[in-house]
Each structure stands twice: as C-alpha cells, then as structure tokens.
Amino acid sequence: MNSNSIFELKARSHKVLSLRILKGDTTTILTHLRNHLGEPGGLFKDSLLVIDLSSLETPRNAINFEALCGMLREYGLIPFGIHGGNPKHVQDAAEAGLQPVPEAFVSSTQSVAPAQTEPQPPVASTPAQDIPQEVADSGNKTVAKTVHSGQRIVAAGDLTILAAVNSGAEVIAGGSIHIYGALRGRALAGGTDNTEASIFCLDLEPELIAVAGEYLVNDEINPEVFGATASITLEGGELNITRLGEFSPVQG
C-alpha cells in the first residue's frame, strides 16, 4: 500500500508569534500582559506562539507556565514552545506542554500590539503621502463610494464597499471584505492570521487577492472565474475561488 493513500504530509507557512519575557514574576507578567492585550478577543485567534526567555533579566525567577499558557489560550493563542531559559524553566515548561524550540521560531522583528491591527499586505506597498489612508478606530467599516486608483482603505474588522474597487486601489481588512461592485484592484482580507476571513465581490477582475497572507496575483487566477460573482476563502492553506454567478451592472 502506498503511504500517500494513508496520509499526506503537507507544509504551510504560518506566522509564529513570540512572547519575549524580559523580567518580573508570573503575577506581574500576567497583569501587564492582560493590560496590553485588552479584552480576550479574536485578534490573535489561532496564532502559534513561542515563549522566548533568551533575554530574561531575572533568569533565576521561576515562571508559572501553566498560568501563563492558560491566559494566552484565553486570547486564542496557541503556545507550543519555549526558547532559552534555565534548565528549571525548560523542565517546568515541558510539564505545561511546551517544547524547547530553536531560535528560528523566535521573531526578532516588530512588536505586535492590538491597537496596531493594520495587517501587512503580502506584497510591500508604501503609499505616497497624498494617498488618503482611512484607518477605522475599531471594527467594521462601510464605504459607499467607488475606491479610486491610489486610494487605500483599511479596516480592523469587516470592510464593506458599496461600489467598485478600481485598478490601482487597495482595500485591506482584518476580517472579511464585501464588495458590491467590481474588484479591479487589490483586496486583502483576514490580516495576516485570520484564516476564517473571506472576500466577496460581484465582478472579479482583481490585481491581487489575499486571505490571511495567502495571496494570488492576477496571473495565477483561473481565467474561468474572471468577471464572475465570486467568493474567496482559505481552505487547507490555499485560496479557494468559488464562482457564485454572473453580474451585470445597471447602466446609468
């Protein structure tokens, strides 16, 4: 029997957050972490997380990993590993189900703050200064007018556009994107990690579509779905475009 019929081993890149603890006892850490993360919510839902002790200034302090992991899970995070720490830390962590992981799992780049929910598009884009950037303070957003070339609309939650998104325009949401018109520009839903997010549009002619960082450019999209009313979801780590029907705009 071929092993391929028993299982499939597949890879998918997934963003791994790291929590770098610098100092303090467990109580202090938990208090400050809760203040920083705010109310438990879906922002970090299903994000993998590594606890990084390599920069610990108080290496002799014991850490209650059970309590720490319990709180992180409340926020939907999935702690799975630790990096650094003394042998006692590693042993305590193992009891809480955390594996020691190499440095490659620990991100050294920018901090993640809940207030800064603007997802990073997979293709770097630095908008010029004159481009209006509308960032919603929180949650969902509805735009009633055509999004023209050079404009960029960002919403932390769901984004609804009641007109077209033109070529050269960019719409970005932490949640799903609904476009009641043609999508001719770029639409990036689900930020970097919300794999439940979707994109819906009446007329699919995009430059780029992305959900949770998985993206397709125009060239990679099956031509058969062009011009169709479509939904775009993330399934098994790949973008799935479903043709829902045809749409013809009312003239005039």
Added chain:
Amino acid sequence: MAKVIAVTSGKGGVGKTTTSAAFAAGLAKRGFKTVVIDFDVGLRNLDLIMGCERRVVYDLLNVIHNEGSLNQALIKDKRLENLFILPASQTRDKDALNLEGVERVLNELRERFDYIICDSPAGIEKGAIAAMYYADEALIVTNPEVSSVRDSDRIVGMLGSKTYRAEKELEPVKEYLVLTRYDTRRVDTGEMLSAEDVQEILAIPFLGVIPESQAVLEASNSGIPVTLDEESDAGSAYMDVVDRFLGEDRPHRFMQTVKKGFFSRLFRG
C-alpha cells in the same frame, strides 16, 4: 457666483488644452464671461491653441509674484467679446507656483468672470495640484484606453482628497467626464474601450464624447478654439458638451459607427 473649473486628466496628450480652449470659447459663445488660465508653467501651449501667442507680455507667474497686474496679463480674445486668456510663464518652472498666490489671483478673477477655466498640466505634481486645488468643478479629460482611464481614476480620487473643498470638508468638487479622441470603429473592433466601459469605471457624470477628428489638429495649428468651427464634428461635439454642462439636454452623438454609403465613399473617401 463665479465658478472655477479645472480641466485635468493625469495623463499627458489626451486633449486637456484643446478641451480647455474649446470649452472656454463655447461658454463665451453662450454669453458667459470666461477666462482660461494656463497652469502648465514651463510648457505653455494654451496661447498657441488660442492664437494669442504673439500678444503675451505678462503671465500668471508675474501676477502671482506681483510683478505685473492682472489687467496687464489678461489677453482679450480677438474673436469673442467675453473670452480672456491668462497665459503661463515659459521661462520658469512649476515650483514658482504657490497656492496662496493662486488663491489671490482666482479670487480677483471670481469678481470679474462667470467661469474660470484652469488648464492643468499632466501629472499629479505641483502644477496639477495648483490647477485643481481651488476648483469648484472639474472636467476629467480621458481617452478611451486603459492607461488614460487609470490615470483619470487617480485624479478623481485626488479631487476628493487633495483640494480646498475636500480639506475644508465643503461640498465636494463636481466631476464630469469628457471622453476625447473617440473612434467608434476602434471601439467596435475592441481596440478601444467603449464610453459605457469608461463611465462604469470612473463612476462620474458623463458630458459626452469628442470624436477623433482632423478638425482638432487643423484648429490647433491655426490657433482657433475648435468650438468656433461649429460645422466640424469635434466643434459641434464640444458645443454639445458645453450645453450639457449648462444643464441642457442634448442627445449623445458620435458614439455609433456611421456606415458609409456608396456615394459618400466615392466622393469623400
């Protein structure tokens, strides 16, 4: 109440200056006191299209920098009583345009004219910003091709964010689409976008198409705004645009391919 109308497109070579001259002359013909200003500092052309290049003494920048008065710089059209031209400077660059100066000149003109037409340079830099910044309304001149439509779309976005009206949260700049160099045969063969396609993308009110026409080139070369040649297809199309702008109802023309009959083919080629 005087109105400032920017004629803009983003892309170069689509017919902004031709449209500015034709539209201004058309408004003057309809009895409105009209001035057309060239904002293309360093690359001035409007004076040539208007046929007043030999009478330029002072220009827009002289007035902005108080080196000459508005009366000295305004050139009166020889054909139309109500039409005036404010030329651009050819010897300076666009950095010499400052918004305070432009505002002062426009305010002075507002007291004397019904319509102030601002002929924008191509691009989205300083000159184009200066021409659109104080606009009340804007004509977006577009050719029926993808790159021109995309650039116009960018301009439509900027009119909604980078103008005085947008920044002061006043009533937004009214935008109108003028589709120039329209060739119905090339639309039919799919080489060019149709008027419906362009309207659908830009989503702004449509004033009409100007057919690709020999008359435009001839008028430009002889320094006559094409609306003064109302016999021509382009001239009459521009007059329709002017009348629609003024609120008249005019059926759209030049949007269907005319099948040439045997005799017209024989005699006109």
